[in-house]
Every structure is written in structure tokens, then in C-alpha cells.
Amino acid sequence: MKPVSLFLGCIIPNRYPGIEKATKIVLDELGVDWADLKGASCCPAPGVFRSFDKVTWLTLAARNIVLSEQMNRDVLTICNGCFGSLSDANHELKNDHSLVKKINKNLAEVNMEYSGTSDVRHIIEFFYKDIGVGKIKEAVTHPLDIKAALHYGCHLIKPSRERDLGTVENPVFFDELLEATGAKSVEYEDKMACCGAGGGVRSALLDKSLEMSNAKLLHMAQAGVDCIINACPFCHLQLDFGQVEIKDKFGHEYNIPVLHYSQLLAIAMGHSPESVGLDLNFIKKEEFMDKLGG
Amino acid sequence: MTKEPANLLEDEGFSFLTCMQCGTCTGSCPSGRYTSLNTRRIVLSARRNKDVYHDDDLWMCTTCYQCQERCPRGIKIVDGILTLRAESVHLGVMLPAHRKVAELVMDKGHAVPINDANRANRKALGMDELPETVHKYPQALDHVKKLIKATGFDKLIEEAGEQE
Numbered sequence: 001m002k003p004v005s006l007f008l009g010c011i012i013p014n015r016y017p018g019i020e021k022a023t024k025i026v027l028d029e030l031g032v033d034w035a036d037l038k039g040a041s042c043c044p045a046p047g048v049f050r051s052f053d054k055v056t057w058l059t060l061a062a063r064n065i066v067l068s069e070q071m072n073r074d075v076l077t078i079c080n081g082c083f084g085s086l087s088d089a090n091h092e093l094k095n096d097h098s099l100v101k102k103i104n105k106n107l108a109e110v111n112m113e114y115s116g117t118s119d120v121r122h123i124i125e126f127f128y129k130d131i132g133v134g135k136i137k138e139a140v141t142h143p144l145d146i147k148a149a150l151h152y153g154c155h156l157i158k159p160s161r162e163r164d165l166g167t168v169e170n171p172v173f174f175d176e177l178l179e180a181t182g183a184k185s186v187e188y189e190d191k192m193a194c195c196g197a198g199g200g201v202r203s204a205l206l207d208k209s210l211e212m213s214n215a216k217l218l219h220m221a222q223a224g225v226d227c228i229i230n231a232c233p234f235c236h237l238q239l240d241f242g243q244v245e246i247k248d249k250f251g252h253e254y255n256i257p258v259l260h261y262s263q264l265l266a267i268a269m270g271h272s273p274e275s276v277g278l279d280l281n282f283i284k285k286e287e288f289m290d291k292l293g294g
Numbered sequence: 295m296t297k298e299p300a301n302l303l304e305d306e307g308f309s310f311l312t313c314m315q316c317g318t319c320t321g322s323c324p325s326g327r328y329t330s331l332n333t334r335r336i337v338l339s340a341r342r343n344k345d346v347y348h349d350d351d352l353w354m355c356t357t358c359y360q361c362q363e364r365c366p367r368g369i370k371i372v373d374g375i376l377t378l379r380a381e382s383v384h385l386g387v388m389l390p391a392h393r394k395v396a397e398l399v400m401d402k403g404h405a406v407p408i409n410d411a412n413r414a415n416r417k418a419l420g421m422d423e424l425p426e427t428v429h430k431y432p433q434a435l436d437h438v439k440k441l442i443k444a445t446g447f448d449k450l451i452e453e454a455g456e457q458e
Contacts, residue, residue: 008425008426010404013408013425013429014412014425017415017419017425018415018419038431039428039430041434041438044399044405045395047356050380052383052388052396052447053445054377059441059444060399060441063437106441107441109441109443109444112437154357158360159359160363192360194324194356196324196325196356198357198358200389201325205329205354208325211328212328212356280418
């Protein structure tokens with residue numbers, strides 16, 4: 001297993017630091033050789049920056065990858081958007097020498113050079129492929145008796161051409177990881193639907209993006225789940241703070257707690273919900289916290 | 295001179311011309327259930343060289359890639375939409391909210407920078423107030439700013455017009 005550098009992105013360290021803390025806890029508990037990726041910037045966000053200028057998107061993404069190359073580590077992302085951005089950029093650069101020449105001309109401005117020696121990983125596929133469901137299960141000391149609505153998020157599995165994670169219509173690998181914690185992954189209508197935040201839609205067309213989230217939340221609520229599990233802080237923000245916005249704008253109240261998988265796994269390893277920032281979420285539910293604590 | 299949409303997409307390797315207008319993309323689109331986005335129409339407009347660069351619907355795509363995954367002809371629809379968007383930005387079209395996101399990265403290196411509440415949250419969790427990103431390393435932020443200048447991104451955002 002190649003050592004990894006931890007790429008935090010923007011939303012995790014700056015809005016949901018509990019996810020950062022939980023990730024570091026679970027990586028330590030699983031014995032992963034990880035290090036902070038010091039000085040990394042925004043990935044930059046794939047849906048918007050690639051929409052503005054492809055060369056800028058590739059240059060800033062390449063800089064983040066080079067920081068990891070310099071440490072001789074693969075990049076480990078905790079966010080679907082960061083994964084989409086960095087892994088797609090890495091793939092383009094690894095397969096296009098003329099593009100590398102162009103990007104390296106920009107990187108020379110800061111004495112950097114992209115060489116294509118690091119891969120970009122997402123924590124969920126890293127857990128599944130490199131750690132394994134069995135080892136995760138072994139690390140769980142406090143199995144959780146909860147029903148969860150799993151949200152894969154789009155960019156973890158799509159575009160599938162470079163992801164190597166099997167079907168995008170009915171994937172199961174994340175469900176297996178979820179159930180390794182003792183939780184039950186509950187089926188719900190339109191499970192693979194987008195949360196509605198990506199591509200700059202949340203920032204420019206908030207109401208429309210919330211209509212998409214509302215449909216998702218309604219289906220989750222109809223399935224009678226205790227919580228929502230995700231692997232993307234942007235989906236996390238949309239489904240957590242989005243519930244506050246939806247209540248305010250449309251009058252629908254769901255009150256379903258939202259957790260990143262790292263937080264859930266840390267809790268299943270015996271860490272308290274508060275120690276991984278669950279009480280810092282917008283949606284707080286005492287009954288659920290008790291269930292986790294008990 | 296601006297390239298016509300069909301030529302732009304062809305040069306970038308997107309086979310929009312092979313579209314048989316089956317509508318699978320539109321039927322699969324989560325955004326299209328709530329917005330006017332009709333991916334099938336965008337593909338058709340682009341191949342007919344209509345002015346898709348000023349089409350508001352381009353910006354309603356959440357880039358979930360469902361249309362692209364399901365397209366029976368394997369057309370890279372989302373990647374094509376991103377290419378059309380970029381050409382649109384280079385023609386001066388940019389939504390005010392997107393300009394703000396771009397400016398945040400130019401200024402702070404993060405699309406969502408730290409704020410006081412989350413500095414406090416980090417401390418409450420026993421973490422450093424600032425993460426190990428450009429927020430903590432000013433020289434790293436300088437590098438990001440230099441690269442943004444090198445690609446001309448700062449000028450592009452400055453010149454991009456604001457839509458109502």
C-alpha cells in the first residue's frame with residue numbers, strides 16, 4: 001500500500017472540521033501511513049473552474065498533485081468533488097504529453113514540475129480496495145444499530161471510464177463498507193440521484209438545487225432512516241444545511257442527521273459523536289446522538 | 295474569432311454529431327426535472343451551430359454525469375457542456391455568484407475559506423485554528439496567485455461580464 005497525503009479541500013477544514021478530525025482518527029486506527037498535504041489549495045472545484053478555464057483548472061489541480069509527488073505519496077481525497085477534479089486532471093495529464101508541457105510551463109513560474117508519479121484516491125474506494133471490508137469490520141468495536149440512507153454522490157463513481165468501481169446504476173461497495181459498521185443500509189427511491197449542489201448550481205440557482213435535495217430527502221424520510229451517510233462534504237453541506245434552507249423556503253421539515261462515513265466509522269470505533277463534530281452539524285437530534293452513544 | 299459550437303466540440307473530440315436524439319440523456323437528467331435544462335436540445339443546438347454560448351440552461355447542469363453514463367452512443371455530454379461553458383466565459387458570460395467563487399479562490403486559495411465560527415469549531419475539537427492548507431502557508435498562497443496570473447485567469451474573471 002503506497003503511503004498517502006491527505007488532501008482536505010475547502011469545505012471539510014473550513015466548514016465541517018469534524019470530518020477532518022474523524023478521518024485522521026480512522027486512518028490512524030487502521031494503521032494507514034498518511035501525512036498532511038501542506039499548502040494545498042482548492043482542488044479547484046471541477047464543475048465551476050473547469051467551466052471557466054480548463055488550463056487554469058488543470059494548472060491548479062496539477063500544483064496540488066505535485067505537492068504529493070514531492071512527498072512520494074498518492075493523494076487521498078475525502079470529497080467527491082476533490083476526487084473528481086484531481087483524478088480527472090491527473091488522468092488527462094498522464095495521457096497527454098503536450099498538455100503536460102503546457103501545464104509545466106505554468107508550473108515553472110513557481111519552480112514546480114508535474115511528473116505523473118502519484119495517483120489520486122478517494123477514501124471510500126481506498127478503504128474498499130486497499131483496506132478491505134473485513135479489516136474495517138475488525139476495527140469496529142462498537143457496532144451501530146441504526147438504519148442509514150446511503151448517498152454515494154456523483155463524482156465518486158462517475159464518469160465511470162476512469163473510476164474502475166463497477167456499475168454506476170446499482171453500486172454496492174459503499175453499502176458494504178457502511179454495513180461493516182453494523183448499520184443497515186436502507187433502500188430508498190432514486191437512491192443514486194444527485195443531491196443537486198454540483199456544477200455551480202447551488203451557488204447560482206439555490207432554489208432549484210434545493211428542489212433536487214428536497215426530493216432526495218423526501219425519499220430518505222419515507223424509508224424511515226435514522227441518518228444519512230455520505231462521502232462528500234459538498235453533498236454533506238447540501239443535505240445538512242440544505243434541510244434548514246428547505247424548511248425556511250418550502251416549509252418541509254425532515255430533521256435527519258447527516259454524517260460523513262469517516263465520522264460514522266470513528267463512532268463505530270468507540271469515539272464519541274461530539275469528538276468528531278456531530279454536534280456542530282446544523283441538524284442535531286438528541287435521540288440519534290443517544291442511539292449512537294448507547 | 296470564436297469557434298462555432300459544432301467545430302469547437304469536434305476539435306475537442308466530442309462526437310455530438312453522432313447523437314440520434316433518443317432523449318435518454320434528458321430522461322435521466324435530475325436537474326431537468328426541476329429546471330429548463332434539456333440536454334438533448336443543447337446537443338441539437340450545438341450541432342446546428344445555434345448560439346448555445348449564451349444559453350442560460352448550460353449553467354443548470356449539476357455535472358452528475360448521469361446523461362453521459364447512459365448515452366447509448368457514448369457521447370461525452372457533460373464534458374462537452376463544460377467545454378461550451380468555458381467558451382461562454384471566454385466570451386464574457388459569467389453569473390455573479392460564479393464570479394464570487396472565482397474571486398475567493400484568487401484571493402484565498404479556497405472556494406470556501408475559513409471563517410471565525412469555524413476557527414472556533416476547530417479549536418473546540420482540539421485542532422489547530424487553521425488547516426494545513428494555503429490558509430496556514432502564505433508562500434503556498436503566493437504560488438497559487440502566481441499561477442492564476444500565469445494562466446491569465448485573473449484577467450478572464452475581471453473581463454467576464456455579469457448577467458442579470
